[in-house]
Amino acid sequence: MSESSQNDDNRAPSDADAPLLSVENLQTHFPGRGSLFGGAGDPVRAVDGVSFDVAKGEVFGLVGESGSGKTTLGRSLLKLIQPTGGHLHYRGIDLMPLSEKQMRPLRSELGLIFQDPNAALNPAMTIAEGVGHPLRIHGLAENRADERRQVAEMLDRVGLHPPGSFLDRYPEELSGGQKQRLVIARALITRPRLVIADEPVAALDMSVRARVLELMLELKRELDLTYILITHDLATARFMCDRIGILYLGNFVEWGGAKTLFDDPKHPYTRALLDAIPLPEAGRRARTKRLPRGEIPDAARPPAGCRFHPRCREAFELCGWEGRDLVEALERRWTEVDADTFEQELALVGKLADAEVGRDRVRFPSGDADKLAAWLKEQGPNLPSRVFSAVTDVTAERGGVTVRLRAAPEPVAQWGAGRHVACHLYGIHARADGDHVGEPDLEALRDYQPPTPSWQQ
Numbered sequence: 021m022s023e024s025s026q027n028d029d030n031r032a033p034s035d036a037d038a039p040l041l042s043v044e045n046l047q048t049h050f051p052g053r054g055s056l057f058g059g060a061g062d063p064v065r066a067v068d069g070v071s072f073d074v075a076k077g078e079v080f081g082l083v084g085e086s087g088s089g090k091t092t093l094g095r096s097l098l099k100l101i102q103p104t105g106g107h108l109h110y111r112g113i114d115l116m117p118l119s120e121k122q123m124r125p126l127r128s129e130l131g132l133i134f135q136d137p138n139a140a141l142n143p144a145m146t147i148a149e150g151v152g153h154p155l156r157i158h159g160l161a162e163n164r165a166d167e168r169r170q171v172a173e174m175l176d177r178v179g180l181h182p183p184g185s186f187l188d189r190y191p192e193e194l195s196g197g198q199k200q201r202l203v204i205a206r207a208l209i210t211r212p213r214l215v216i217a218d219e220p221v222a223a224l225d226m227s228v229r230a231r232v233l234e235l236m237l238e239l240k241r242e243l244d245l246t247y248i249l250i251t252h253d254l255a256t257a258r259f260m261c262d263r264i265g266i267l268y269l270g271n272f273v274e275w276g277g278a279k280t281l282f283d284d285p286k287h288p289y290t291r292a293l294l295d296a297i298p299l300p301e302a303g304r305r306a307r308t309k310r311l312p313r314g315e316i317p318d319a320a321r322p323p324a325g326c327r328f329h330p331r332c333r334e335a336f337e338l339c340g341w342e343g344r345d346l347v348e349a350l351e352r353r354w355t356e357v358d359a360d361t362f363e364q365e366l367a368l369v370g371k372l373a374d375a376e377v378g379r380d381r382v383r384f385p386s387g388d389a390d391k392l393a394a395w396l397k398e399q400g401p402n403l404p405s406r407v408f409s410a411v412t413d414v415t416a417e418r419g420g421v422t423v424r425l426r427a428a429p430e431p432v433a434q435w436g437a438g439r440h441v442a443c444h445l446y447g448i449h450a451r452a453d454g455d456h457v458g459e460p461d462l463e464a465l466r467d468y469q470p471p472t473p474s475w476q477q
């Protein structure tokens with residue numbers, strides 16, 4: 021089938037101005053992993069409320085650390101994984117209720133470029149068979165000769181010259197860069213409109229990465245493609261993307277034009293990621309101390325409030341501090357103080373494993389509750405995080421001390437300065453469906469003035 025005849029179908033009442041892909045509050049939760057002792061465990065919120073549109077012809081980047089949900093989101097957009105909630109429209113077609121059988125006519129329009137060529141290419145098939153396979157699946161070749169002709173044409177487009185010399189060879193005979201060109205040829209052979217490229221150059225040597233990315237941009241222009249590019253690498257995103265979404269624990273913290281985000285990032289996480297890449301331009305420091313602390317948390321137990329708050333250097337009292345943050349802050353303090361101080365404080369606070377840790381409180385068992393409460397009040401503000409700013413109450417009782425923390429809302433994205441940003445530093449806007457946040461007193465927060473972010477002072 022020619023490209024024009026594919027475009028002539030009448031499957032959807034497509035409005036020329038409508039986005040090619042429209043994503044609203046998309047969620048993909050996996051069943052909980054359970055524990056050794058049984059029980060289902062909390063669901064893994066791999067994708068948790070993502071919203072964005074992709075216009076025809078654009079390159080939209082999904083950027084984030086390992087575990088942020090990029091791959092799950094990419095696969096959910098193609099319904100290779102069934103999202104568990106939200107809305108997903110492609111060319112105006114509501115994809116959410118479609119069964120795999122109903123999706124089949126659309127599959128040839130939706131391409132996927134994999135990261136690992138070895139996983140994407142069947143080593144037992146010749147290049148003609150492997151790259152031509154999708155044509156057979158979708159009935160897009162008239163006969164074998166037509167299939168070989170189409171494969172040869174696509175090999176030519178992806179720079180494997182002369183194409184005839186590749187047809188009857190096997191993928192393993194090719195170099196890494198050539199194999200990735202094959203993967204691209206296979207993804208584009210059905211002439212898709214929307215292509216999701218999942219870390220398309222991450223497995224390649226530095227020396228060939230730029231050439232493969234340039235090829236992808238060239239093919240985009242020639243074949244009228246729209247890309248969603250998944251990458252953990254901001255330099256790749258900067259080179260390729262028109263717009264970028266910064267993903268953190270299943271949701272965007274900031275998204276908008278690539279230039280806007282690179283030139284003037286607003287979210288502390290975006291700023292930290294950008295500070296981590298060495299850039300040649302004058303005025304941008306190669307590495308600073310603003311890198312996020314620690315690792316991305318478990319998506320089955322996302323932090324309350326803003327999910328980034330435990331790692332955020334700008335976090336303040338309304339960012340969602342909870343009991344485990346207080347315990348972690350004490351742990352960190354004890355790695356920083358001298359041995360004598362550690363021994364004294366351990367004797368007073370007791371082993372942290374003995375503390376009863378809840379979302380909105382921590383109870384420390386203690387034989388001298390008054391002394392411990394006084395120490396906590398005095399040292400709390402000096403802990404190596406802002407957790408104590410959220411403490412509402414330190415109560416000495418018989419046998420222990422209870423520290424209570426105020427619940428705070430999960431931020432919802434706001435529009436400002438040419439991008440969406442989900443951060444309380446820009447005003448308190450709570451996500452209505454953030455059901456893991458506890459029960460913040462939204463009424464009390466209505467007139468709250470957040471502090472000025474440190475970089476604006």
Ligand SMILES: Nc1ncnc2c1ncn2[C@@H]1O[C@H](COP(=O)(O)OP(=O)(O)OP(=O)(O)O)[C@@H](O)[C@H]1O
Nearest residue numbers: 050064066084085086087088089090091092093319
């Ligand atoms: N099938 C699954 N069942 C349960 N949890 C899953 C499943 N697939 C992914 N996850 C979890 O979902 C979260 C997001 O994973 P995902 O692979 O989408 O992130 P990613 O940003 O693509 O990371 P990476 O770059 O390492 O691939 C992780 O916590 C991961 O462990």
